[in-house]
Amino acid sequence: MTLPPHRLPLRLGTRRSPLAMAQAEETRDRLRAALDLSEDAIELVQVIASGDRIQDRPLAEIGGKALWTRELDQALFERRIDAAVHSLKDVETFRPDELVIAAVLPRADVRDVLIGAATVAAIPQGARVGTSAPRRAALMLNARPDVEVVSLRGNVATRLAKLAASEVDVTLLAAAGLARLGETGVGTPLSTEDWLPAPAQGAIGIECRADDEAMRAALATIDHAPSRTAVMAERALLAALGGSCHSPIAVLTSCEDGTVTLRAALLSPDGAARVDGTLEFSIDDADGPARLAADLLTRGGPEIARWFHAHANDG
Numbered sequence: 080m081t082l083p084p085h086r087l088p089l090r091l092g093t094r095r096s097p098l099a100m101a102q103a104e105e106t107r108d109r110l111r112a113a114l115d116l117s118e119d120a121i122e123l124v125q126v127i128a129s130g131d132r133i134q135d136r137p138l139a140e141i142g143g144k145a146l147w148t149r150e151l152d153q154a155l156f157e158r159r160i161d162a163a164v165h166s167l168k169d170v171e172t173f174r175p176d177e178l179v180i181a182a183v184l185p186r187a188d189v190r191d192v193l194i195g196a197a198t199v200a201a202i203p204q205g206a207r208v209g210t211s212a213p214r215r216a217a218l219m220l221n222a223r224p225d226v227e228v229v230s231l232r233g234n235v236a237t238r239l240a241k242l243a244a245s246e247v248d249v250t251l252l253a254a255a256g257l258a259r260l261g262e263t264g265v266g267t268p269l270s271t272e273d274w275l276p277a278p279a280q281g282a283i284g285i286e287c288r289a290d291d292e293a294m295r296a297a298l299a300t301i302d303h304a305p306s307r308t309a310v311m312a313e314r315a316l317l318a319a320l321g322g323s324c325h326s327p328i329a330v331l332t333s334c335e336d337g338t339v340t341l342r343a344a345l346l347s348p349d350g351a352a353r354v355d356g357t358l359e360f361s362i363d364d365a366d367g368p369a370r371l372a373a374d375l376l377t378r379g380g381p382e383i384a385r386w387f388h389a390h391a392n393d394g
């Protein structure tokens with residue numbers, strides 16, 4: 080695969096947070112290696128997202144995941160960039176038809192890391208757990224109804240600083256983000272046996288314009304098929320649930336010998352109601368995620384269902 084010379088330098092759009100920049104650099108390095116490009120053949124273009132400007136309120140309250148994608152989408156449409164690098168966890172379930180996720184990089188550690196206590200059981204009675212993620216709040220309250228969940232936003236470093244300043248006693252962060260920032264040795268990763276991650280956690284996705292054949296072909300060289308299968312199954316589950324960043328959905332996919340296993344939990348935001356389910360289906364069976372979604376909603380009853388259908392169009 081070689082790109083036509085007039086397409087160089089490639090412009091990779093990214094948010095400017097340290098985590099976003101680390102992910103863009105990883106993408107650039109992989110693309111450069113796969114396409115045998117020189118140092119200066121790929122340019123990183125920083126785009127300020129509204130989610131980065133508004134730091135004081137929970138994301139779910141101020142407009143959802145579009146706050147991370149809107150400005151990058153616009154830059155793609157206006158041809159200011161050729162591709163956009165995203166944490167796929169933060170990318171809305173329904174995307175504009177004109178864009179395509181042309182590459183999914185090898186997925187990193189999918190686990191959440193608990194910081195401030197050695198285990199969930201060891202968190203002191205009544206402790207303040209800082210998180211703005213509905214899934215983390217609901218999983219925590221489900222396991223520990225006695226703790227107090229308080230909103231905690233900001234980038235990874237900000238959240239760690241707020242913990243160090245005792246604004247909260249405990250927090251949860253993605254292992255993938257910590258690792259990409261070189262923050263190893265922080266906290267304890269929670270086993271996926273009893274603490275499921277968010278859909279697409281730990282996965283980096285690269286979008287480009289659907290009609291940009293050259294860019295699609297270039298990005299295909301760094302696409303990791305098993306990671307794509309897993310992440311797309313999790314996004315399909317989210318879509319079938321009408322899920323958004325308001326919905327406490329925890330899910331993990333494993334894939335072996337053409338069989339996909341999707342394990343998921345839906346919760347009410349206060350953690351009081353919870354339904355778990357697992358479904359195995361063939362990798363060619365595009366309806367597997369929707370069947371698991373229907374099963375979870377049926378068994379979860381009205382306490383669960385109202386957090387899904389009711390918010391189906393929130394983003």
Ligand SMILES: NCc1[nH]cc(CCC(=O)O)c1CC(=O)O
Nearest residue numbers: 166168252253255256280281282
């Ligand atoms: N919600 C913000 C966000 N989006 C992606 C990551 C980490 C990297 C990833 O999960 O891919 C994080 C931080 C966190 O949840 O700790």
